[in-house]
Amino acid sequence: MNHDTTLSRRRFLQLSAVGIGGAAIAACAAPAAPAAAPEEGEMAAEEVVTISWWHAWGGTTGMAAMEGVAAAFNEEDRNVKVERLHVTEMNDKLLAAIAGGTPPDVGVCCVQYAELYSRGAVMAIDDQIDNSDVIGRDDFVPGLLESMQWQGETYGVPGFEAGPRYGLMYNKAIIDEAGLDPMNLPRTWDEMFEWHVELTKFDDAGNVEIVGFDPRDATAGNGPATNIPQFWALTYGLDMWDDETNTFNYDDELFVSALKTIKRFTDHVGIQQMESFRSSFGGWTQSPSSSFPSGVQAMIVTGYYAPGELFHSAPDKEFGVGWAPVSGDRSDVTFQNVGGHPMYIPNGVTEIDAAFEFIEFCSEEKAQNVIFDNTGWLGGRKALYDPDLPKYQRYENLDWFLQSVNEADELWACPVIPIQGFVNQQRSRTYESVIFGDKDPEQAAADMQAACTEEMLKSFPELVG
Amino acid sequence: MSQQWTPAQTRSLLKGLAFISPWLVGFAGFVLYPIAASAYYSLTRYDVLRPARFIGLENYVELFVKDETFRTVLGNTVYLVVVGVPAGLVAAFLLASLLNRKMKLRPLFRTIFFLPVLVPAVASAEVWRWVYNTNYGVINSVIKSWGWAVIPFISSMELAKPSLILIHVWAQGTAIVIFLAALQDVPSSLMDAAEVDGANALQRFWHVTVPICTPAILFVMLTGMIGMFQYFTLGWLLTQGGPNESTEFFSLYLYRNAFQFFKMGYASAQAWILFIIILAFTLLIFRSSARWVYYAGESD
Structure with a gap:
């Protein structure tokens, strides 16, 4: 009879492996059944x-x-x-x-x-x-x-x-100081540009101190929501997306005009000054350090959430609101968008x-x-x-x-565009290529139309008609 | 006489495999499979939410032939690598050389220069955002108070990339530590011999110190190059690719395609192109290293 009780390394490893495997299987097993059936009250709780x-x-x-x-x-x-x-x-x-x-x-x-x-x-x-x-x-x-x-x-x-996304909000103090009449807010982009020129201020070294209006802030410019790229098209009366045929309408004179307006506002400030201003302050209305709440931007196109946000971010300032501007031939039209x-x-x-x-x-x-x-x-x-x-x-x-x-003459809903992220990037690229002077507005609009159409055809060929 | 593969060897192999199986499973599941999957997806139109559709090499053709942004992205990234890696390397080597000298408070200075490595990227980005701010930034506040035009560090197409490279140079703590280790290995006998031969400090540095440290320089250059090609965090946090795509780098664009445009197949193709570019640069540097890297143990 062999009474040898020593454990070889091989045997130890085999036993260890079996032990670890067994433990792993046990861990994977279903939990044990409860010892007793719960009462009715406990059932309800479960x-x-x-x-x-x-x-x-x-x-x-x-x-x-x-x-x-x-x-x-x-x-x-x-x-x-x-x-x-x-x-x-x-x-x-x-x-x-x-x-x-x-x-x-x-x-x-x-x-x-x-x-x-x-x-x-x-x-x-x-x-x-x-x-x-x-x-x-x-x-x-x-x-x-x-x-x-x-x-x-x-x-x-x-x-x-x-809720509604398009209102032209203004800083009362800046408007008053410039001698402008808030009861007669600009209705067209030409009038708006006159206000922009009046309100924009530079220091002696050419650094911008106050921007009248940034055409790429809040719902007029940056952000992922569909009503943002929609804004500039709608102010000119263009529906940029046809949901019957799932096609885009960017290669349109109206969109080209919108791009020219964006460039005009930016050019007055200077592209470099505008970029620095935006990079320095940030946009929208929620943060107290953003340009509009901090009182260095006179006007902004933004949504219904802004009054509540400004209540918190700029409690010491007073603001007013009116209809967002439109193109000259739509001066009697008021429009709103919900999303x-x-x-x-x-x-x-x-x-x-x-x-x-x-x-x-x-x-x-x-x-x-x-x-x-x-x-x-x-x-x-x-x-x-x-x-x-x-x-x-x-x-x-x-x-x-x-x-x-x-009260709006036109109430628009956000379009549902299945390649929205791509369109957003194209929008930023298009705006930037125009204001930086890489492309003229006609070319930029045509390129945006081509890029979005091609992407739509690749991603949803069955829907484009 | 050929050796026979014995049953004992088979058992031994199986046991060995069993013991490293946790790593093997992890490697297969989290490395091999994703690599193979991305190679396949790069040949498909795939948005993650719908089944992939095989399109052959179309993604690659589109990237090189049609995608204007991709060309911009390539240019931006190569700029970052070609300018940023040497700038970081030279700064790290010079700082390490200074920190290798006997001086008062040396441990304190070494700690200070290593600190940026320990600062989380998001915190670094916030600090630098305020340093670069055109209205409230440390530099521009002073400039404005003098009545001068501010410097648009990260809002100018010309300055945005150099400004990001400056942050990269600031955070060279790891390279400094590697260079410090290499510098401490420079034999004093060689330095003494060079001095006896009449070499001045600059000549000793250039003809003795630098050659001895070339293996470390090679290592820092390679890892720096690979990291720079994958540059993402600070670019994303500070400039988001702007202004006008001047800081849209490879990884940012890859990320956008994958998660913002739902083009995972297209992003996979980009990932493989990035891999091939990095591989090419690595081979280039390795090949060239035979000419300029000195290994002390080699016979010639």
Whole structure:
């Protein structure tokens, strides 16, 4: 009988491998069954569904709004709870999550929605809307829900931030100092240019101190949303996108005229001075260090969110608002555009009802109040577009934006262009190639038309007609 | 007489493979497969959300023949490499030479010059954004107070790339450490011999110190070149490719195509072109190194 108890290295390794393998298998095994069946009350508690919600908005006010909405939803007596996640670079991460089969149950802001709709990455929610007691198709400002539709199907619901986008806001002090009459705001781009010349100031060394109007700031210029590239076309009366044939209209005299106007405004300041000014201050109205809130830019084309943002970012300044300028032959036309961020459910989500319940909640007044109180944002519901509601008096000029939706001669919706990201890049490139003098406006417009058309043909050849 | 592959050797091989299998799985899943997949996707029209469609070499043809931005991007990136890598290398070598001298507070100075490496890129970008700011920046505030026109560091097409290169030169801490190690290996006997032969300080530096350090210079040049071709973070944070595409570099454009334009196939083709360019530059530098790199252990 062999009583040798020594362990060879080989034997040790074999046993170790078996042990590690066994442990790994055990770790992968299903969890053990509970020792006893739960009581009825416990059963009900276990039926609570927790959904994940991704949002891209951050910052002090945005984060407070998101946290407030999640808290308000979770404190209600529902079988659905929400877990909130602030996601930066949302487009990249959502794309990876959808491709990997692990999308959030609900998403909002700030992705290229049209690309997701047109590629089947988010689900059509027409059935949910039609069966909803909370959301009706006529509940929203005209055009908003349409801006969330692709090929006749609805992919999102206006929830957090949606509304009119085009108002000409001005700094009262700068206008007064220049002796201009805010009761007679410029209606055409020629009049606007006269104001721009009056308001733009340089120091003795030629450094720009105040810019009258930057034709590439806020909704007139930069940003990913579809109503931004739309602005300059619409001021000249051009619909840049034909959603019947899915073709572009950039090779049009009206768009060429718009490019010439952009260049004219920039040339007066000087391209280098304008670039330095923009790079130094940043744009839009949310940050106190941006040019308009900090009082070094007299006028800006921006949206309904600006009054609330300026309330926080420039509390010591006064602003006014009026219709955005148009081309000379449209001087009697007022126009407005509505658009915003849809709440959507990615494809592959299993808790669809729970996800839609959260979307319904966000579109209702309770959540809307939380969002408005923190940020000044609207959600697009017609019933809440009453300028006389006391809460709207908090932000000066917000009433103008609310009324503009009903008073505008033309109310445009954001187009849904399935290659929006590409078009945005072409827009920036086109504007820059013109203002830097690389191309004349005619050539730039033709090149943009050609590039966008070619890209559309490559990506969606079956749709171009 | 040929050796037979014995069962024991097979078992030994299998056990060895079993033990490195975690690494093998990781390598296969996270390196080999993505490389193979990107090679395939580069031959397709693929937007991640819909099935890939095979189009042969169309992406490559479009990049070289039709895509104007790609030509701009190539030019910008080559500029960055050709100017930025030597600038960083020379600055790092000179600073390392200074820090190698006996002086007071030497550890403090070494720490100061290494600190930029430890600062996160986003923090660096914010600091430099304010340094370069035309209205509030450290430099331009002074210039404005003198009544002069400000310097548009990152808002001018001419100055944007050099301004980014200046930040690169500022953050040469890792190269400085490598050069310091190399400089400490320069034999004092050689320096003494050169001095006895009448070589002045500059001649000793050029004819003794630099040749001895050439292996380290080769290493820093190669890694710097590879890193510079992949330059992304500061360009993205500070200039976003502007003004007028003057800082649109290879990786920025690749990223835009992949994630903003949903053209993953096109971006994959770009990635392979970048790989081939880097490979070509690496081979070029390696080939040329036989002429200028001195390895002390070699017989000739």
